Amino acid sequence: MKNFDSFWMPFTSNRTFRNQPRLLERAEGVYYYKPGGEKVLDLVAGLWCCNAGHGHPKIVEAIQSQAAELDYAPHFNFAHTAAFELAEQLTGVTPAGLDHVFFTNSGSESVDTALKIALAYQRERGKATKTRLIGRERGYHGVGFGGISVGGIPYNRMQFSTALIPGVDHLPHTHLPEKNAFSRGLPAEGAYLADELERLVTLHHADNIAAVIVEPVAGSAGVLVPPVGYLKRLREICDRHDILLIFDEVITGFGRLGAPFAAQEFDVVPDMITTAKALTSGTVPMGAVFVADHIYNAFMERPGSAIELFHGYTYSAHPLAVAACRATQQVYAEDGLFDRARELAPVFEDALHSLADAPGVIDVRNYGLMGAVEMAPDDGAPGARGMRVLQAAFDAGLMIRITGDTIAFSPPLTIEAAQLEGAAEKLGVVLAQV
Numbered sequence: 001m002k003n004f005d006s007f008w009m010p011f012t013s014n015r016t017f018r019n020q021p022r023l024l025e026r027a028e029g030v031y032y033y034k035p036g037g038e039k040v041l042d043l044v045a046g047l048w049c050c051n052a053g054h055g056h057p058k059i060v061e062a063i064q065s066q067a068a069e070l071d072y073a074p075h076f077n078f079a080h081t082a083a084f085e086l087a088e089q090l091t092g093v094t095p096a097g098l099d100h101v102f103f104t105n106s107g108s109e110s111v112d113t114a115l116k117i118a119l120a121y122q123r124e125r126g127k128a129t130k131t132r133l134i135g136r137e138r139g140y141h142g143v144g145f146g147g148i149s150v151g152g153i154p155y156n157r158m159q160f161s162t163a164l165i166p167g168v169d170h171l172p173h174t175h176l177p178e179k180n181a182f183s184r185g186l187p188a189e190g191a192y193l194a195d196e197l198e199r200l201v202t203l204h205h206a207d208n209i210a211a212v213i214v215e216p217v218a219g220s221a222g223v224l225v226p227p228v229g230y231l232k233r234l235r236e237i238c239d240r241h242d243i244l245l246i247f248d249e250v251i252t253g254f255g256r257l258g259a260p261f262a263a264q265e266f267d268v269v270p271d272m273i274t275t276a277k278a279l280t281s282g283t284v285p286m287g288a289v290f291v292a293d294h295i296y297n298a299f300m301e302r303p304g305s306a307i308e309l310f311h312g313y314t315y316s317a318h319p320l321a322v323a324a325c326r327a328t329q330q331v332y333a334e335d336g337l338f339d340r341a342r343e344l345a346p347v348f349e350d351a352l353h354s355l356a357d358a359p360g361v362i363d364v365r366n367y368g369l370m371g372a373v374e375m376a377p378d379d380g381a382p383g384a385r386g387m388r389v390l391q392a393a394f395d396a397g398l399m400i401r402i403t404g405d406t407i408a409f410s411p412p413l414t415i416e417a418a419q420l421e422g423a424a425e426k427l428g429v430v431l432a433q434v
């Protein structure tokens with residue numbers, strides 16, 4: 001392998017990578033394999049995706065046979081039946097009342113789709129002034145212009161600052177290390193941070209606000225678990241002011257927290273849920289936006305027969321993705337993987353918190369099979385320690401995810417307790433060396 005210039009790698013220091021490439025050749029179960037055959041335990045489900053593990057035979061078979069039967073079908077004015085069947089199947093897993101699915105190809109597309117539906121819905125019901133969108137600091141909602149505008153990760157916005165969409169505000173993030181460090185599960189302090197939404201309503205008036213979008217557990221900014229009562233309070237304020245609430249469940253969707261969705265786990269039902277990643281266990285790109293009945297009906301009850309929503313993708317409900325998704329959902333159900341995530345959560349929690357006293361660790365947090373170990377940054381070089389740990393862990397046969405100096409974990413739901421405990425031990429050695 002000599003040419004590292006042609007493939008411009010995403011969210012990567014390309015110039016650093018070529019000096020020390022971390023290459024993966026194949027995957028099976030909870031392991032990746034390097035080109036030389038050395039195994040690497042996958043502690044992030046690829047990139048928060050592969051909840052059913054890698055190479056599940058039923059999913060592989062479904063994709064292979066679909067490719068041979070129907071390679072592609074357009075969904076503008078035509079459709080293949082399996083797409084309708086899948087949509088119905090999926091709405092059996094979502095919270096009651098979220099009974100409609102708009103298919104996309106990624107989390108970013110799901111987010112931009114949900115934001116567009118929110119704006120179009122407000123117009124559709126005669127509230128055309130409700131146009132403002134509210135995101136949250138440290139939120140990650142993908143890389144579309146809508147997503148980076150409501151997102152709250154400074155570097156993801158900075159290079160494109162002149163093109164961010166107007167009329168967007170941000171709630172404060174919920175990370176309060178001075179009060180909540182080393183929390184197990186939901187941190188106790190911080191529900192009051194939801195009240196900032198009231199302040200924004202006072203400032204702009206509810207007549208001008210379309211929707212609020214948050215990740216129930218913020219993932220990419222380093223696994224920020226919501227304080228007890230926070231999400232319920234957001235829902236109440238949205239209800240009070242007739243504002244839509246969107247949960248971005250691109251990471252939390254499909255069992256990561258034990259329930260199918262965070263909405264069920266935290267007993268807070270939003271008006272839309274955005275998903276991708278584990279929808280197909282990462283096997284074929286696919287996203288989906290789950291939409292509440294009242295939103296869908298507002299479009300469908302309109303007189304006439306014009307197109308209701310001027311939006312969609314060539315690959316919405318691509319047959320390979322549909323086949324992968326149906327098989328994945330079947331595997332989740334048959335193998336009881338969401339229950340398994342719930343059962344493993346205490347082992348995962350103990351494994352992560354066993355690193356609390358490792359050198360440099362300043363916080364450990366977790367919920368379900370999602371967690372983080374945060375390290376103090378090197379003086380004047382944030383992120384440098386994180387990259388050293390990433391490399392050392394990879395050399396030791398562990399795949400982790402790094403955001404700044406925080407190690408994020410989201411193992412496949414198929415992982416074994418002993419593998420989690422063994423990984424924590426190995427990582428303890430890595431942290432002591434780096």
Ligand SMILES: Cc1ncc(COP(=O)(O)O)c(C=O)c1O
Binds near residue numbers: 106
């Ligand atoms: C919460 C959330 N939303 C959106 C996205 C974007 O998804 P994608 O990379 O598939 O566009 C991600 C990706 O990590 C995510 O975590």
